[in-house]
Amino acid sequence: MSQRITRINALLQREISEQMRRYYRADTAAVTISDVDCSADLRNARIYYSVLGDDAEIVATQKLFRKIGKDIRQRVSREITLKYFPTFYFIYDPSLERGAEINAILDQLDQDKNEG
Incomplete structure (x- = not known):
């Protein structure tokens, strides 16, 4: 993995965590963004998260990310400029x-x- 992709991964991880903390604190208090893995062409990013809690919390968090994922992406894209x-x-x-x-x-x- 190139140095640039590694830096972008770390930047995305930090900014996603910040946006979650800022706008979705109550819903994502038990969620941690553990890793980000961007593809080499920067078209796709796998955001890995962990959840404190039981299976019900995990399912609830999956539903939450389906609901707010696009909003988080939009908020992060305002802060980070990429081609x-x-x-x-x-x-x-x-x-x-x-x-x-x-x-x-x-x-x-x-x-x-x-x-x-």
């Missing part, structure tokens, strides 16, 4: 959940080792 502004595709990212589960397992193993 081609990418279409946003919001994708749930379970990696933070898996990381928390792995940490819990490791903590439990460490506790069992110290007790035994």
